[in-house]
Amino acid sequence: xxxxxxxxxxxxxxxxxxxxxxxxxxxxxxxxxxxxxxxxxxxxxxxxxxxxxxxxxxxxxxxxxxxxxxxxxxxxxxxxxxxxxxxxxxxxxxxxxxxxxxxxxxxxxxxxxxxxxxxxxxxxxxxxxxxxxxxxxxxxxxxxxxxxxxxxxxxxxxxxxxxxxxxxxxxxxxxxxxxxxxxxxxxxxxxxxxxxxxxxxxxxxxxxxxxxxxxxxxxxxxxxxxxxxxxxxxxxxxxxxxxxxxxxxxxxxxxxxxxxxxxxxxxxxxxxxxxxxxxxxxxxxxxxxxxxxxxxxxxxxxxxxxxxxxxxxxxxxxxxxxxxxxxxxxxxxxxxxxxxxxxxxxxxxxxxxxxxxxxxxxxxxxxxxxxxxxxxx
Numbered sequence: 001x002x003x004x005x006x007x008x009x010x011x012x013x014x015x016x017x018x019x020x021x022x023x024x025x026x027x028x029x030x031x032x033x034x035x036x037x038x039x040x041x042x043x044x045x046x047x048x049x050x051x052x053x054x055x056x057x058x059x060x061x062x063x064x065x066x067x068x069x070x071x072x073x074x075x076x077x078x079x080x081x082x083x084x085x086x087x088x089x090x091x092x093x094x095x096x097x098x099x100x101x102x103x104x105x106x107x108x109x110x111x112x113x114x115x116x117x118x119x120x121x122x123x124x125x126x127x128x129x130x131x132x133x134x135x136x137x138x139x140x141x142x143x144x145x146x147x148x149x150x151x152x153x154x155x156x157x158x159x160x161x162x163x164x165x166x167x168x169x170x171x172x173x174x175x176x177x178x179x180x181x182x183x184x185x186x187x188x189x190x191x192x193x194x195x196x197x198x199x200x201x202x203x204x205x206x207x208x209x210x211x212x213x214x215x216x217x218x219x220x221x222x223x224x225x226x227x228x229x230x231x232x233x234x235x236x237x238x239x240x241x242x243x244x245x246x247x248x249x250x251x252x253x254x255x256x257x258x259x260x261x262x263x264x265x266x267x268x269x270x271x272x273x274x275x276x277x278x279x280x281x282x283x284x285x286x287x288x289x290x291x292x293x294x295x296x297x298x299x300x301x302x303x304x305x306x307x308x309x310x311x312x313x314x315x316x317x318x319x320x321x322x323x324x325x326x327x328x329x330x331x332x333x334x335x336x337x338x339x340x341x342x343x344x345x346x347x348x349x350x351x352x353x354x355x356x357x358x359x360x361x362x363x364x365x366x367x368x369x370x371x372x373x374x375x376x377x
Contacts, residue, residue, distance in 0.1 A: 002296045004066070011063070012070040014047060019078045027079035030202035031348050036158060037202060041085050050089040051112040055096065058104060059112030065237060066299040069244035073295075076248025077255070080352035083245055084203040088155040091117040093237050094163045098179070098221050098230045107161065107181060119238075120162035120182070120208055121231060122152050128365050130165075131174035131228055135210060137166035142217050144168075144180065146210040149192065154359075156206030157191050160184055164208070165231060168224045177227035181219040188213030199351030236313045239360055240298040243316035246324035246356040247291050253324075253349040254284045257331035260344075264335075271334070280334055284327045291320040311373045318366035321356035328353040 004012070022043055030037050044050055052068055054060025068090060075083040092111045095104060111117065126132035135148020146166050153162070162182045169176025182189060192207030222230055258281060261272035271277045298312040328350040332339035339346050357363050 002292065004070070008067045008070055011052075011067050012074055015049065015071050015074045018043060018047060019074050023075060023082050024078040027082070027345065028342070028348070030079065030081055031199075032201075032342075034196075034201045036204065037082060037085075040082055044082075044085060045114065049086055050116070051092075053090055053092050053096070054108050054112045058108035060108070064299075064303040065240060066296060066303050069240055069295055069299045072241050072244040073248040073251070076245050077252040080245060080249050080349070080355070081200045081202045083248070084154055084200055087241055087245065088116055088118060088159065090238065090241060091119050091163055094119065094179075094221075094230065094234045095181075097233055097237070098226075099181075100221075102218065103181065103221065110160070115160040116155060116158065117161040117163055117181075118153050118156050118159045118208075119231075119234075120150050120153050120156070120164035122150060124149065124151050127152075128362055130231060131177065133165060133167060133177065135164075135166040136170070137168050137178060137180065137215070139168070139217070144215045144217065144220065146180070146182070146188070146213040146215055148210050150208040150210075151193075152195065152205045153208050155204055156208050157194055157204035162189075162208060163221070164210075165227045166210075168227075172225065174228040175225050178224045179221040179227035179230045180215050181221060182210075182213065182215055186213055186215060198354060199348070200355050235360060236309050237302055239313040239317040239366075240295055240302065242356055242360050243291070243295045243298070243313075243320035246317075246320035246353065247288065247295050249349050249353050249356065250284070250288050250291065250320075250324040250327040253328040253331035253346050253353075254281075254288060256344070256346050256349075257281070257284070257334040257339075260335055260338075277334060280330045284330055287323040287327055291316075291323045294319050311370055314361070314366040314369040317361065318363050318370070321353075322363060324353040324356055325350075 048061055049071055051060040052063035056062045072083055095108055123133050137144040137146045164180050164182045165177055167176050168178040188211045190209045192209045195205040197205055261277050262270055264271045294316040298316040301309050301312055331346040332350050335344055335346055338344050
């Protein structure tokens with residue numbers, strides 16, 4: 001069994017209470033209307049969840065990745081969409097890892113107050129191939145001029161800042177990419193299309209358009225050409241959060257299917273008495289516990305300052321997301337025809353689970369990373 005500190009347990013219990021009392025009653029409505037739940041954002045902010053990873057010197061509680069995973073897991077048991085509000089707040093990890101003191105003082109304090117920042121990387125021609133982005137940044141005096149279009153940016157329509165990436169060294173591949181802090185109100189920055197998604201509804205996945213966008217030189221994070229290294233290091237710490245998201249989704253679907261199986265009668269008995277259902281439930285809970293071990297091993301290694309966490313982050317993200325897809329699919333099957341109907345949350349969990357296999361590196365990318373490390377390519 002994983003061991004957590006009193007502070008971590010207290011945060012988990014507080015978020016569990018909010019999830020059950022405030023978020024769960026709204027989950028189906030948010031999915032149906034696809035409207036952003038600003039009121040729930042404020043509730044999470046008041047609890048301190050959205051500034052959890054901000055250091056004390058910048059106004060935050062200086063929480064750790066393990067606590068963040070516990071928070072994400074709890075919310076995902078009832079609403080994966082709402083958990084995306086929390087997830088996007090953890091883009092502060094990018095600032096903590098790579099920003100200079102001036103940038104941290106200016107922007108982390110804003111994150112601790114009431115601002116949100118997106119990870120603005122994906123482009124129409126560059127998803128898993130992050131090094132293939134085409135947005136360009138050209139230095140012109142004391143500003144960079146950025147042109148390009150990003151897509152599928154989580155919370156792109158509502159955040160205040162973007163941690164964006166663009167090419168400053170054409171022809172240099174991954175070594176030609178640089179990172180920038182870009183305000184939503186900077187000249188030349190606009191929101192384009194908001195995608196209609198299979199799941200995670202109510203949370204925007206947007207185009208962010210840079211049309212001769214003006215970004216001060218002081219907003220470049222790190223040196224020119226360090227952007228790819230910046231985002232790859234950040235993924236090591238972000239991926240366990242996606243894994244925790246998948247874990248919570250699987251738990252929510254499993255619990256629903258378990259309770260349903262105890263009350264649904266067929267052929268004169270509850271369906272939980274049939275071996276076919278029992279085997280599904282056994283598979284589901286075993287996958288969940290295996291995923292839990294990987295998620296919190298990765299998280300705790302990160303919190304201990306272990307530098308060699310890439311393989312653990314990738315294994316956690318890969319296994320947990322695959323488990324979430326399998327568990328939610330089985331949960332729908334346990335409910336039979338009812339599982340296919342929107343009246344039951346397992347249908348929503350199944351749609352939401354698919355996202356975890358894709359974002360921040362697909363399952364195939366995670367397997368490539370794991371294989372590369374164990375084969376020492």
